[in-house]
Amino acid sequence: MRHLPKNKTKLVCTIGPASDSAKMLEKMIEAGMNVARLNFCHGDFVKHGEVISKIRVASRKTGKRVAILADLPGPKMRIGDLAEEFVTLERDARFTLSSADIIGNVDRVSITMKELFAVVKEGDTLFLNDGLIELRVQEVANEDIHCTVVVGGQLRSRKGLNIPGIDLGASAFTVRDGECMQFALEKGVEAIGQSFVNTARDVEDVRAAAKEMGFQP
Structure with missing residues (x-):
């Protein structure tokens, strides 16, 4: 990251509707x-x-440097909608990822990337909600992926699904990522985050795109 103090440990906070006011940013x-x-x-x-x-204004007012990290969306590998605001997945519970277009609940939810059913197998590890929830695949049958919850937690609609080490044939750097990165770099952000990285080539693609946009990563 550019223009930060030399201490290597950084406290990274996600800014959302509950934290994007000027007063809260300063706090x-x-x-x-x-x-x-x-x-x-x-x-x-x-x-x-x-x-x-x-x-930027809050940084100047407090007199403290703050870097901005633009986290790119990556390929749209996400769960579908839930009937409730959130569900809580308990450890050792069964949970199913379905190809059917359903409204999810505490037992099952739909997923957006149907290619997943052709490549996952029993014993694979899947992560939901930015890696906070861990699932273990028990069976793939009738285009349903039946899992056991290894690490539970709260799950909300449209959260990300990540499968380390499994190649779905989709580039981690999408056209939409390019648009987002162009905007972010033009705004002077200090760092870019890439989602769903599987290979070194995924990182190289982002670096090459940044150079084409006139920025040196």
Whole structure:
């Protein structure tokens, strides 16, 4: 990251609707935040631009440096909608990822990337909600992936699904990622985060795209 103090440990905080006010940003900076993460899975460029401006102002007012991390969406590998605001998955419970277009609950949920059913197998590990929830595949049958919850937690609609080490044939750097990165770099963010990285080539693609946009990663 550029233009940060030499201490290597950084406190990264995701900025969302509950934390993007000028007053709250100043409080977070005073409390020790030195990297503000913007999740480009949500919001539009107008909103992100406004938040970037607020962070810069809060940084100047507090006299403390804060880097901005633009976290790119990556390929759309996500669960579908849930009937409730959230469900709580308990350890050792059964949970099913389904190809059917359903409204999810505590037992099952749909997923957006149907290619997954052709490549996962018994024993594979899957992660939901930015890696906070861990599932172990028990069986793949009738286009349903039956899992056991290894690490539980709260799950909300449209959260990410990550499968380490499994190649779905989809590039981790999408056209939408390129648009988001162009916007973020033009706004002067200090760091770019890439989602669903599986190979070194995925990282190289981002670096090459940044150079084509006129920026040196």
